[in-house]
Amino acid sequence: MKFTGTDAYVATEDLTVGVNAAITLERPLLVKGEPGTGKTELAHQVARALDMPLLEWHIKSTTKAQQGLYEYDAVSRLRDSQLGDERVNDVCNYIKKGKLWQAFEAPKRALLLIDEIDKADIEFPNDLLQELDKMEFNVYETGETIRATHRPVVIITSNNEKELPDAFLRRCFFHYIRFPEMETLRAIVKTHFPDIKDRLLTTALTQFYEIRDTQGLKKKPSTSEVLDWLKLLLADDLSPEDLAKDSKDALPKLHGALLKNEQDVALFERLAFLARGQR
Template identity: 80%
Template sequence: MTLSFEGTQSYIATEDLSVAVNAAITLERPLLVKGEPGTGKTELARQVAQALDLPMIEWTIKSTTRAQQGLYEYDAVSRLRDSQLGEEGVHDVANYIRKGKLWQAFEAEGRVVLLIDEIDKADIEFPNDLLQELDRMEFHVYETGEMVRARQRPIVIITSNNEKELPDAFLRRCFFHYIRFPDIDTMRAIVAAHHPGIKAELLSAALTQFYELRETPGLKKKPSTSEVLDWLKLLLAEDLSPEDLKRDGANALPKLHGALLKNEQDVHLFERLAFMARNPRGR
């Protein structure tokens, strides 16, 4: 059966993103997705699983995560403790093997979506340590002598926030896609999927202000798609009108700006802009 992804009712996939997902499926290569935080990289894997009606296995990477943990871990400490207590199962080492996310994906009865989320948070050697396993779809369990092979090749989606450069050897084995920040027309479609009842006038005023805010020189953290959706939810909850959103030089901060601006430097930036607007000679 040919699998094809075109987005879902709640996830607006641009044409180039759909092409990337389907190309990775066809090539049977991991899809490496980069983009600004909040552009839907993690959510993409969940929506691919939903659209294709496949189970999903999620492996969230942290700075302390080791590649071996994705395969399996041998719990030698528990085995030693059980041997001291005279437990019967201590002689079978398989009782002390903890299966990792890759093992779970490999042994699944049917095809699954495997998300390796934020791979760039781990040590620089982490991607290289997974090269063979992701390429061959198999690995060896040294403690038991078992060879674990994928029953069906999972759809592997890997996300990165570009915190570290990934090794060339790893990149060669992936199909790459960068999720660009949505233009205003795409954003309208995204908002319509989440807030279908929003009035056109309020949406136009809010999105105009949002994109102006994103382009403000000196902004440390640009608000993301998820943040504008939260902001719009608040605007609707407060029943604000387009007129309520209007800003002047004396009040440069957007209404309910805490949904959009997430650090004090950016708040101070808009406060300074307001001050300069009130005191043009004091610049």
């Protein structure tokens, strides 16, 4: 069972090593990187390549670790008891299985994605330590122990918004997805737009990296944003000359796909003004 990338996902050598090492060690793979660098998509492509069912647990600021195991609806049970509903005699009717439970009882080895774990409370990762380590948990309302039939592959993503506890990090295999270099990004683009002309792609990517390298930029455009930008360029049938024309005097063509806040737009407007003043 080895992951080598797919026809829709260009995986660098160090990324494939990280994925396969985590699978071999039977440890969660903790993936960090800039937003838009393909962390979530990695889980989709690993599941596809290894023919695994994918279970996605998208974390929010209000998410609790217990929700990944199960939730007991005591309010509904109380209401049904007041109405004389016979369902109250079986507590299982009021237990909702979480994503970990579903992964544990999957008929074949599954891939569990815990997406953007850093959005949750700081105690959230610690609350999952034993369950991810031992691959079992107790259901206190029924007295049963749920154990993984097949140990799932676990991929955890983080945008680095907050530090994760050391005890949690110790149990993970870590990989940081660096922003791709020009040739890797070119290969990524080709998987999405195989018919794009080389001259247009070279011109667009050169301009894109110049934008990313601009000093003072508040939010650097990501891989997903350059793909959106190129899709617009192709839809408008723009040429390399259209991109290069007046490049020192104006914002990038269709800049709304790349610049996502007013501070960065204002930065490029100031740079354009300074460029005109130097002529």
